[in-house]
Amino acid sequence: MRDYKILLNEVLERIKPSESERRILSNIIRKVMGRAERYLVKHNLDVDVKVEGSVAKDTWLSGDRDLDIFLRFPKSIGKNGLIKFGLEMAKFIAGENYVECYAEHPYIEAEIEGFKVDLVPCFKVDSPSEIASSVDRTPFHTEYVNLRLNGHLKNEVRLLKKFMKGIGVYGAEIKIRGFSGYLCELLTIFYKSFINVLKGSLKWHPFSTIIDIEGYYVGFEDEALKMFNSPLIVVDPVDRKRNVAAALSLNNMCKFMSAAHIFLKNPSLEFFFPKPVQPLSRSEILEQIHERGSEFMFILTGCPKIHPDILWGQLYKSLEGIENLLRSFDFNIINSTVWSNEKDLVIFILELERLNLPTVKRHIGPPVYNLDDSERFLRKYLYSSKVLSGPSVENDRWVVYVKRKHTSAIKLIRDDIFRARLGELVKSAFQERFEILVNEEIIDIYVKNPFFASFFTSHLHGRPGWLKL
Amino acid sequence: MRDYKILLNEVLERIKPSESERRILSNIIRKVMGRAERYLVKHNLDVDVKVEGSVAKDTWLSGDRDLDIFLRFPKSIGKNGLIKFGLEMAKFIAGENYVECYAEHPYIEAEIEGFKVDLVPCFKVDSPSEIASSVDRTPFHTEYVNLRLNGHLKNEVRLLKKFMKGIGVYGAEIKIRGFSGYLCELLTIFYKSFINVLKGSLKWHPFSTIIDIEGYYVGFEDEALKMFNSPLIVVDPVDRKRNVAAALSLNNMCKFMSAAHIFLKNPSLEFFFPKPVQPLSRSEILEQIHERGSEFMFILTGCPKIHPDILWGQLYKSLEGIENLLRSFDFNIINSTVWSNEKDLVIFILELERLNLPTVKRHIGPPVYNLDDSERFLRKYLYSSKVLSGPSVENDRWVVYVKRKHTSAIKLIRDDIFRARLGELVKSAFQERFEILVNEEIIDIYVKNPFFASFFTSHLHGRPGWLKL
Numbered sequence: 001m002r003d004y005k006i007l008l009n010e011v012l013e014r015i016k017p018s019e020s021e022r023r024i025l026s027n028i029i030r031k032v033m034g035r036a037e038r039y040l041v042k043h044n045l046d047v048d049v050k051v052e053g054s055v056a057k058d059t060w061l062s063g064d065r066d067l068d069i070f071l072r073f074p075k076s077i078g079k080n081g082l083i084k085f086g087l088e089m090a091k092f093i094a095g096e097n098y099v100e101c102y103a104e105h106p107y108i109e110a111e112i113e114g115f116k117v118d119l120v121p122c123f124k125v126d127s128p129s130e131i132a133s134s135v136d137r138t139p140f141h142t143e144y145v146n147l148r149l150n151g152h153l154k155n156e157v158r159l160l161k162k163f164m165k166g167i168g169v170y171g172a173e174i175k176i177r178g179f180s181g182y183l184c185e186l187l188t189i190f191y192k193s194f195i196n197v198l199k200g201s202l203k204w205h206p207f208s209t210i211i212d213i214e215g216y217y218v219g220f221e222d223e224a225l226k227m228f229n230s231p232l233i234v235v236d237p238v239d240r241k242r243n244v245a246a247a248l249s250l251n252n253m254c255k256f257m258s259a260a261h262i263f264l265k266n267p268s269l270e271f272f273f274p275k276p277v278q279p280l281s282r283s284e285i286l287e288q289i290h291e292r293g294s295e296f297m298f299i300l301t302g303c304p305k306i307h308p309d310i311l312w313g314q315l316y317k318s319l320e321g322i323e324n325l326l327r328s329f330d331f332n333i334i335n336s337t338v339w340s341n342e343k344d345l346v347i348f349i350l351e352l353e354r355l356n357l358p359t360v361k362r363h364i365g366p367p368v369y370n371l372d373d374s375e376r377f378l379r380k381y382l383y384s385s386k387v388l389s390g391p392s393v394e395n396d397r398w399v400v401y402v403k404r405k406h407t408s409a410i411k412l413i414r415d416d417i418f419r420a421r422l423g424e425l426v427k428s429a430f431q432e433r434f435e436i437l438v439n440e441e442i443i444d445i446y447v448k449n450p451f452f453a454s455f456f457t458s459h460l461h462g463r464p465g466w467l468k469l
Numbered sequence: 470m471r472d473y474k475i476l477l478n479e480v481l482e483r484i485k486p487s488e489s490e491r492r493i494l495s496n497i498i499r500k501v502m503g504r505a506e507r508y509l510v511k512h513n514l515d516v517d518v519k520v521e522g523s524v525a526k527d528t529w530l531s532g533d534r535d536l537d538i539f540l541r542f543p544k545s546i547g548k549n550g551l552i553k554f555g556l557e558m559a560k561f562i563a564g565e566n567y568v569e570c571y572a573e574h575p576y577i578e579a580e581i582e583g584f585k586v587d588l589v590p591c592f593k594v595d596s597p598s599e600i601a602s603s604v605d606r607t608p609f610h611t612e613y614v615n616l617r618l619n620g621h622l623k624n625e626v627r628l629l630k631k632f633m634k635g636i637g638v639y640g641a642e643i644k645i646r647g648f649s650g651y652l653c654e655l656l657t658i659f660y661k662s663f664i665n666v667l668k669g670s671l672k673w674h675p676f677s678t679i680i681d682i683e684g685y686y687v688g689f690e691d692e693a694l695k696m697f698n699s700p701l702i703v704v705d706p707v708d709r710k711r712n713v714a715a716a717l718s719l720n721n722m723c724k725f726m727s728a729a730h731i732f733l734k735n736p737s738l739e740f741f742f743p744k745p746v747q748p749l750s751r752s753e754i755l756e757q758i759h760e761r762g763s764e765f766m767f768i769l770t771g772c773p774k775i776h777p778d779i780l781w782g783q784l785y786k787s788l789e790g791i792e793n794l795l796r797s798f799d800f801n802i803i804n805s806t807v808w809s810n811e812k813d814l815v816i817f818i819l820e821l822e823r824l825n826l827p828t829v830k831r832h833i834g835p836p837v838y839n840l841d842d843s844e845r846f847l848r849k850y851l852y853s854s855k856v857l858s859g860p861s862v863e864n865d866r867w868v869v870y871v872k873r874k875h876t877s878a879i880k881l882i883r884d885d886i887f888r889a890r891l892g893e894l895v896k897s898a899f900q901e902r903f904e905i906l907v908n909e910e911i912i913d914i915y916v917k918n919p920f921f922a923s924f925f926t927s928h929l930h931g932r933p934g935w936l937k938l
Contacts, residue, residue, distance in 0.1 A: 202838075205838055250864050251864050251865075253865075254837045254864065257837050258837040258843070258862050261840060292828055292870075293826075293828035293829060293876065295827070334870070335870070354827070357762075358763040358764070358822055360762060360763050368726050368727040369671075371671060374730065375734075375938070378731075379938060382938055388757075389804075389930060390931035390932050391931070392933065393723050395720050396675050396720075397723075401761075460858060462859035462860070462861040463858070467851065467860065469844070469847050469851055
């Protein structure tokens with residue numbers, strides 16, 4: 001067996017929060033708590049103000065600048081009361097710089113001394129069975145984790161989180177569809193060390209792995225698989241009906257498994273600290289596009305102003321819709337992705353075998369011995385101006401060679417993009433304006449926009465930096 | 470129900486042999502028999518000389534110029550004796566103009582007063598169970614048919630044969646893989662009229678229809694289906710182990726069924742007397758090629774000097790081999806065929822979506838959880854110069870984007886045609902020389918060769934003339 005200790009110690013030295021970082025964070029917490037106290041006194045309210053998230057569990061990483069503060073109101077205040085007083089209190093705490101956000105419930109995202117502080121109103125309930133929304137459940141997660149994570153295991157969580165971040169699968173948000181912090185903590189509790197999580201993952205199998213720490217489904221594994229129907233199932237110890245890994249995509253589950261596999265063979269710092277992507281130069285990128293011999297179609301449009309989770313949900317859905325539209329007209333897609341700066345620009349990237357197809361298309365009809373179908377087919381095609389050859393019989397079927405409706409992918413998108421299944425907001429963005437660029441026509445955008453350039457470079461490169469054997 | 474009588478009577482008027490035709494044929498038979506008699510007397514041999522084929526059964530069509538004469542030797546003469554004396558006698562009868570042919574056994578194809586006279590030596594046996602080769606069986610077929618075909622049914626056979634010829638499915642030879650004369654006769658005996666054969670065929674289903682006049686397989690239909698495993702099974706009344714339709718292709722079975730279907734809906738003379746194909750003019754054919762937007766590859770080579778059955782067997786096999794080679798490198802074939810004048814020219818015609826493919830090709834590897842396969846895959850591609858992107862993980866699999874070995878179909882054929890499964894004689898022809906023409910480059914050959922022009926015109930047109938609803 002390999003000894004990973006030296007390497008992991010080196011990683012830990014860099015990711016454990018320092019004393020000075022902890023001090024800065026403590027000061028901010030004290031300040032927030034003070035403001036909360038003042039609000040409560042002033043309004044004579046009975047609200048439990050609690051630090052939650054990775055700070056509460058001491059599993060945060062050096063350099064993190066996130067703080068979650070939960071404002072736990074009594075259930076008696078009611079849903080409207082929670083929204084009214086909760087947001088008011090959160091804004092009071094936030095001070096000058098904040099935005100109002102909507103997840104399941106509204107909350108305030110404040111910026112306080114360089115930290116992103118989420119101020120989340122919720123109900124204080126006695127048990128997870130009484131929750132009204134998922135934020136009410138969070139304190140129970142914290143409690144569960146804190147009872148089981150000793151000092152050593154906290155660092156194992158840190159290694160796992162940093163590994164996940166390094167390979168790009170950390171975060172349950174829609175843009176990523178990766179592993180949440182809580183999921184990392186549960187995996188560490190279950191497998192008892194970072195290395196054991198990696199080793200354990202080599203035995204995972206998509207849609208048939210259940211990690212069930214509390215053993216709720218012992219003897220009922222098949223029912224659990226059917227009920228959750230997810231690539232990975234990690235039963236929530238505080239709510240047996242919930243899969244903590246519900247947001248995890250098959251792709252990210254498998255990316256993690258593959259990275260674990262390679263790390264165990266060939267460990268390196270690069271998994272934790274990947275080198276930033278160096279965008280290819282103007283001439284290099286043009287050469288790569290040319291060398292591939294395929295054809296790139298870039299669809300540019302504006303960016304809907306909306307919470308990133310909704311934005312990315314719509315972007316992925318729209319990408320799939322565009323792909324399906326192209327495929328339904330026989331365009332072969334080699335690869336596709338979507339990029340956005342989440343401000344004013346969205347770029348769908350589609351790499352096609354060819355932007356143009358021949359006019360003629362072979363269309364296979366019914367078997368000759370299905371007489372009614374055959375007659376319908378013949379009546380449709382016998383005198384149609386779309387027909388180039390046939391109808392004729394090939395093997396046991398009627399066949400006709402017709403003119404394609406769309407021989408140009410560009411024209412198809414330009415004329416018929418709204419026939420694709422698009423997210424509503426993306427549809428509106430397209431309705432306002434969109435632009436199609438082909439192959440090297442992207443170069444001005446590429447040169448002007450280093451974030452897009454990095455993204456496109458690593459999309460073209462494909463191979464992760466840690467992938468060495 | 471429609472009344473086809475007038476139409477069919479009109480057809481019969483044109484296809485029943487006239488009295489003068491019958492007289493000419495009788496004279497030739499008398500002449501041949503006389504020569505045979507002289508040979509037998511001279512050599513003191515006991516040989517039964519018999520007219521066989523459609524003439525013996527009186528099912529020949531006006532205009533046919535074929536005559537089959539069987540020389541039935543006693544079995545005691547032995548195989549070598551049959552070949553020696555059989556061919557000698559056949560050549561004596563043939564006179565000046567003949568060629569020696571090889572099917573199962575050698576025979577002589579003579580030209581006598583404008584007739585093609587096949588002189589076929591065979592053994593005279595007492596029952597079909599004693600036959601040494603299929604030609605020995607023929608007299609039993611003739612006997613069987615003559616016992617069951619009355620004057621009226623003979624004309625029904627003539628209608629069926631002419632219909633089969635008109636729609637291009639008549640003849641059991643390899644080039645056609647259609648219905649033999651004997652098969653037409655049996656179908657007429659079974660269904661009792663031409664129209665009933667057509668109607669009956671609408672109930673056929675490929676690989677599950679058995680026509681078993683003598684009822685050999687009653688109660689054992691499943692065994693018969695398994696044993697014969699052919700699109701259509703017509704049990705030979707004189708040899709229960711033989712499928713008379715063994716040579717019939719699925720395509721021709723279905724072409725017949727489709728033509729029957731259409732004829733019964735919309736009868737016309739065109740099924741029996743199709744208009745000859747008018748080749749498109751030079752400019753028309755160029756326009757059609759252009760309009761389709763696809764790309765034609767014509768592979769030209771010399772023609773092996775060999776019996777047409779062997780030639781066409783090899784041509785079809787080679788066409789399939791060339792198609793498979795192109796497909797294995799991802800070239801999409803819309804349509805293909807092969808033409809030959811059976812003298813000095815063979816042209817393989819392949820219509821491709823594109824002659825050129827992009828360099829980049831997506832190659833899907835093993836699932837990440839198959840650890841050994843994944844390592845093998847990674848070792849193969851991680852440092853390969855063929856890789857353009859990746860390896861990376863997509864869904865649950867390793868994927869790599871590699872450079873295609875062949876981006877040009879022309880170069881593939883030029884460099885690697887001998888990697889295709891070819892008939893031996895076609896391979897030799899290619900080794901001597903072959904030429905690739907693309908799209909309009911075929912035009913000189915097209916203009917110079919009216920037979921090829923007709924063939925290519927009807928290949929492009931596809932639709933049979935009788936196909937009207």
